Amino acid sequence: MSEAVMTQTRQRKLHYRGRGSQVLIYLGKLLRGFVYQNDWKVMPMAALIAGLVSMVVRRDFFLTMEGTIKGAFALTCVAIWNGCFNSIQVVCRERDIIKREHRSGLHISAYIFAHMIYQAGLCLLQTIITLYVCKMTGMQFPDGKALFTPWLIVDIGITVFLITYSSDMLSLWVSCITRSTTTAMTVMPFILIFQLVFSGGIFTLPQWAVKVSAVSISNYGLKCITSQADYNSLPLVTGWDSIMKVEKQELSTTITLGEVMDFLQREDLPPVHDFRAREYQIPTMEKVFAAFNIDPNSNIGGTSFTFNELLALADASQAAAAEDPKAGTEIAPADEQPATFKIGQVIDTLANITEEQGLRDESYNFSTNVGQLLDLIGREKAETYVKTMTADANRKAFYAHTRDNVLTYWMPMCLFIAAFAILSVIFLEFVDKDKR
């Protein structure tokens, strides 16, 4: 029967399976390989890696700048690792088979396209598993920060998928170039190291390396996740943490009174400004005596006056002054005295006195510790100030939480995918040139 068909067919113009049909044939092969060839093992591996990484980075991810950059770097590394290991061996391990099939009519472009479809599915599943595990292990994806979908986890999922898939295509290309699995696995660490070093997030890159990082997937992946996590709105805690580590550190220095006064008058420094703005109630003399354990009836050091007598004298003087405003010091009547005073007023008065009396150059040995200084300023305010100031210094335009920014990072990753796929086809076309 088929012999007859063959003969008939030979007499007509022959057409063989085109690229489209071959894609389906190879897709079928790959799907069977997923089941029979243990390709499914990459799934639990993805879960395991995501779990391990998430355990470490989940706490500060999306909460602080450092936590976010570390988390984004870790997530990028997980995605690159998954992608690379998906396909690094797929072509080179069956290179001889491809060679045979190529001489039997296989179109290399169909073969690579089948791989692209299959690997896209694989990467998508790995992305879902990775983010699910991250979520399960307690990583919080804050609401209201998504730029493209209603959920931040989905936005980040798209990025993770693109990182995984572009790495996958990169490895596919490497697998097309190398002629054995051993060579492929030897090349692999170099790819990972390159991606790790040139991600640009963890390591500060010199100028020439910044240009090189333009061709690293990790660079775009990390920046994209960091942007999506709204890095620029987060506090930087490293500075404050470092200060707290030296809280007990003794400080000793010689300082002039003028320097102290100048510093305490600097309204442009927020902590000083806040310190100066602190308001205090003017205490009654009874409270003052009680605070310093003074007996009001005791004599004032070496004199015959008691404290109470001195106070009565002061009151009398104040009353006289009230009757005759020109007489005595300009002290407001008791009932008109302000109930509160600001530290700034005291400092300004002291600064005037210091200047008038020529005491600015008087130097003093100043000894304290960091903690006491912080207490002086106010811990909470100092913390807020340090965190805000250091965060301000670390804000970067390329981490801005905008759709444009994210699209700018997605685009190169899509280009990487296409470029590596095309390169894979080109290089694998030379499979026939392999030495026998």
Place this chain on the structure above:
Amino acid sequence: MGIEVPQMNILQIIATIFFGGSSILTIVTQGLYIIGLWKIFEKSDIKGWWALLPWFREYQLGKCAGKEPEGRAIGITAFLVCVTEIAGSFIKNEYVILFVAVFEIMAGIINIVYSIQVYTGLIEVYNVRKRWLWLWILAEPIPALIWGFSDKYKPSWKAGEFRDNAVTHVKGGDVADMGEGLTVNLDKREVADGLFQKKTLLKDIHMNIKPGRLVMLLGGSGAGKTTYVNAINGYEKADAKVMLNGRNVYKEYAKMQYECGFVPQSDLMRGKDTVLHTLNDYAQMRLPSNFTSKDRKDRVEEALTIFGLGPVRNSMVSQLSGGQRKRLSIAMEFLSNPSLLILDEPDSGVDGVMAKELFKQMRKVADTGRIVIAITHTPDRVIDMFDDVIILAKDSDRTGRLAFYGTVDECRKFFGKERMEDIVKCINRPEEGGDGHADEFIIKYAQEVQHV
């Protein structure tokens, strides 16, 4: 703190190129080394002046050692080291200097490793004690001078052998295309050999194989058997005209590749796929698209039956025995019903009984009007089933040549030997354990063909 490398002057650059460095000590030692190499090259029938040319001398030394690729690698890496060294002295950017330095170190390491391989090869060629290796590594001018000037050291093999024997100019004649069967007029098949040379793998093969013939392809290793079959099915194009049933295989390769089936030596199939899936997929690839699904299934069933694979149709390929895998490999090519079926050592790794069984099936395939060409290294156990024999031999120029094509009986008569293995031994080169009569039979066959 920046890195600074002193800039080289022109004399230093020239010295670095020719001697690998500009210090007096380097120039003197390398000068002595070059003198030694000159003499070593002459001993290997290579022109001595190659020793004067930087980088090429390393390549020629590799040839003397029978390690040509390694010699080429040394030449390239020596060139890279030299370039990086010179370039490094002109570069001001410290990052680029560091990069160049790392590159130079890498090239240097590769150079050392390949040099050791070449020295080891030289030791084997000169048949001396292995301890010479240390001297070559640590002070290469000394062994180069000793081996070059002392008559005590002679290579057992000469790299630059060139003969202009009678066999070089012997030529058969073109055969006319019969319109059916396989007509081969192969003038030569060359490949690049290094940068500026070409190596002729096959030369002057002309024959006409009629449909329905089972042909055995014999020859020693390196005689060009695989090159020949790749050339006739168009996979590796030669300077040739190959006609199959009146159609030019090279010009119509896109279509003709379905007319030529090639069964490789090793079983190139995916182990984690079932026999049925393997055949189905291959049928989809190889059969014309106007085949209906039913026709395709019928064809697969037919192949399963002919090659006795029915009982294992649902088994994984990796679970099949060697013989079953071989049969599956042939069945895959058989699916498209090719006019020309080529088998590269189908009986390798298969026992005698299985091999006979395999060739019986090939006989049946040939009897249906197809041409079946099989390469084998154990010819005598199956020769009875074959119609024709092609004998390829390596001539004294080390080029694959046609020593005989004809029927089995004619072959026996031509060589005066009964057993095919004796014939192969007779034409093999002495260093391969043969009698070295290849040239004699190549000339004899060419003369007979011309006479006819």
